[in-house]
Amino acid sequence: MQEIMKKTNVTLRKKKIANGKLSLYLDFYPPIQNAETNELTRREFLKLYLFDKPKDQLEKIANTESLQTAQLIQIRRQNELRKDDVYNEFEKEQLEIQRISRGSFLEYFKKIRDKKVGKNRLIWDTAIVHFEAFLKGNDLTFKEVTVTLIEDYKEYLLKAKNRKNNSSTIARNTALSYHNKLKTTLKNAYKEQKLRTDINAGIDSIKEQESQRNFLTLKEAKKLFSTPCPKRIVHQISKFSVLTGLRYSDIAKLTWEEIMFIEDDGYYIRFKQKKTEGLQTIPISNEAYEILAEKAQPVKTGKVFFDLKKWDVDRALPVWIARAGIVKHITFHCFRHTYATLQIASGTDIFTVSKMMGHKSIKTTQIYTKIIDEKKREASQRITLK
Structure with a gap:
């Protein structure tokens, strides 16, 4: 780009427009990069005009002033394009700052x-x-x-x-x-x-409004997974979500290539979160891997849950929840909330849970500790001697 800029010539030209006037513009050859669009351009209209056929002295004076202004702009632009020869390093830097600041x-x-x-x-x-x-x-x-x-x-x-x-x-x-x-x-x-x-x-972010986060207790989760589900695939991915905390979108796109086994350590999943686009590596339990093993094909390539269809989840999940006698409003995403809540309730520290969930901020995970505190408060009120 520097080579193009050094060789560019700036010519002042006129273009006939309506009302008997001429519009003044600069012609760049070779073309230069427009600071706002970053595209190459040949022209810069100056918004200066001449009377094509001046009728009186006032119009002649106006023509002279407009032409002189245009010529000064022409000289300035030519100097800017040849700034390697005209300006010192500080001046060049300031001109570049000005160019960038004019961008969109x-x-x-x-x-x-x-x-x-x-x-x-x-x-x-x-x-x-x-x-x-x-x-x-x-x-x-x-x-x-x-x-x-x-x-x-x-x-x-x-x-x-x-x-x-x-x-x-x-x-x-x-x-x-x-x-x-x-x-x-x-x-x-x-x-x-x-x-x-x-x-x-x-700038401070807009404060998040805490939304209701329904989840299953351990007792409810065990009851649900012991209840027959209309679709086997729905039972599998729901249980996998409760055991790993994965979102539906990440389970749906999970491939065998993303599953790893490390000797003396166990199974891991290394994947890119669809929502946050963050790369994440999480260990999974043997129980969670057993669910994946049920889906294994002769050659372990491609999607693990290859037969998963979103409408099966939408149709089967409400029926299954009702069969289990659970009256809470439970969506598939509630299984992710269940994972986090059960982890914290069982004593897992909040930083570990945050990493396992792939949260960018610990504040997101702290919502689950508030849920646990509320449950403790409810429990404290159940015993009364009155």
Whole structure:
């Protein structure tokens, strides 16, 4: 790019437009990189105009002033493109900072989004839709990104309407998710030196609203797994989730290539979490591996639960829960909550549980300790001598 910039010539040109005027623009040859779009361009329109046929002295003077301004801009651009010869190292650095600061932060946000896949990509899509609505259709350069602006966006999210149901605001935890997408982008932009200050560090996240996390007690879990299930595959993956804490999405995509055995240590699963995209290695119990062994084919390749279909879970799980006499509202994700709650209740420290669950923050895992404390409080009230 430096070679292209050194050889680029800047020519001032005119283009006829309506109302008997000429638009002044710069012609770059070879083309240069546009600071906002990062695409090669030949033209820069200066928003300066000449009267094609000036009628009086005032129009002639206006033409002279516009032409002189355009010529000064032409000289400045030519010097910028030849800055290796004109400026010292500090000046070059400052010019590069200015160039980057004029770039589009919104386009950068979208480029980060484009690297995402699946359901996560859809969440990023909606996060950007809300950010564009907040900007009211305007673009945003890196130099315009401030702590105040992002704080204002946080307030916007907490009051924003649900795009599916315009009569209600989006849930607080949904707003948190959208806000975190922007914070991730700010963090990346600072890391890549597109932002001169770490704006992300100066912004507090939206506080998570604790949601109801239903789970099975050990007694209920044993009762459920001793109850016949309409679909064998549903029984298998549900038990596997309770024994490992894995989400449905990670169980569904689990392959034999992700299962390892280490002599004198046991079985491990090394996989990339679908939700967080984080690489995780967790040990699994022999009981959990026995479930996998039931699915073994002559050649252990491809998906372990090859015959798994989401609709089987949706149909069979409620029937199975009812057969077991469990009146709680239990979804498949509740098995992950069950794993965490039973681990903490059995004495496993919170840091180990957090690692096993693949949580990015210990705060997420602490929710389960609160559940245990509530159960202890309930138990303390059961004995009375009155």
